[in-house]
Amino acid sequence: MTKIVEMNCETGVETVRDMTDEEETAHATMLTAHNEQVAAEQAEADAKAAAKASGDAKLKELGLTDEEIAAR
Amino acid sequence: MATATYKFLGKVTADGSSTVMTLSGIPQTHRDIEIIFQAKTGTSNGAAGADITLNGDTGSNYRQNGWGINGTTQLGNAQATTHFDINYGSGPGTGSEMMGWCRMYLLNYANAVDHPGWYMNSSWDNYTTGAQWWSGALYNPSSAAAITSVTWTAVYTLEANCSIAAYGIDYS
Numbered sequence: 001m002t003k004i005v006e007m008n009c010e011t012g013v014e015t016v017r018d019m020t021d022e023e024e025t026a027h028a029t030m031l032t033a034h035n036e037q038v039a040a041e042q043a044e045a046d047a048k049a050a051a052k053a054s055g056d057a058k059l060k061e062l063g064l065t066d067e068e069i070a071a072r
Numbered sequence: 073m074a075t076a077t078y079k080f081l082g083k084v085t086a087d088g089s090s091t092v093m094t095l096s097g098i099p100q101t102h103r104d105i106e107i108i109f110q111a112k113t114g115t116s117n118g119a120a121g122a123d124i125t126l127n128g129d130t131g132s133n134y135r136q137n138g139w140g141i142n143g144t145t146q147l148g149n150a151q152a153t154t155h156f157d158i159n160y161g162s163g164p165g166t167g168s169e170m171m172g173w174c175r176m177y178l179l180n181y182a183n184a185v186d187h188p189g190w191y192m193n194s195s196w197d198n199y200t201t202g203a204q205w206w207s208g209a210l211y212n213p214s215s216a217a218a219i220t221s222v223t224w225t226a227v228y229t230l231e232a233n234c235s236i237a238a239y240g241i242d243y244s
Binding site for chain 1: 081082083084085086087089090091092093094095096097098099123130142143145147155157225227230238
């Protein structure tokens with residue numbers, strides 16, 4: 001069972017308890033969304049890196065040096 | 073003339089068994105609030121993702137516009153979603169050791185429908201370069217509400233000693 005820790009500023013009491021079924025469901029939904037977001041960010045980063053490598057290769061074929069490509 | 077203060081309100085600290093942390097009962101005795109999130113992970117647990125909600129509100133009431141870098145990739149995003157998404161970086165998940173830090177400042181946390189602010193977060197670890205973000209933020213609940221609680225929901229079990237602390241601020 002997933003746990004929640006809570007501190008109440010007014011009382012100064014800290015408690016650790018199990019999630020309710022509703023909280024478990026909400027957490028599972030959040031986990032799915034988080035994993036999808038991480039995968040999307042990674043895919044975007046991979047696509048940018050691939051496009052840059054492809055562009056650099058084409059520039060090199062046109063005769064640019066590595067220094068000229070890096071200076072863009 | 074009002075006295076300027078920066079007063080500690082409370083702190084919740086993870087013991088290594090929980091996935092969610094809440095700081096509740098935040099007193100409405102100050103003008104602004106600063107919330108400091110300390111994240112860390114060892115190789116078994118992770119704290120890379122931090123979904124932050126206020127007052128237990130999971131409606132699409134959180135607006136954020138930010139820019140930053142994750143590893144070597146520069147990113148920018150704008151979103152209106154169900155939480156503030158504190159991104160400590162894709163790298164520092166399970167399997168690496170990470171330290172992360174976020175300071176969130178919200179103006180006028182008393183009864184209102186608009187709670188504007190900003191946050192900055194940074195992470196670093198021993199394998200990747202981590203992530204650094206700067207974001208403007210707005211918490212816009214469906215009806216006027218004071219901010220009385222802050223919740224951090226993590227993807228993995230929160231490492232022991234991860235924490236949320238809140239400070240009340242007054243100024244003239």
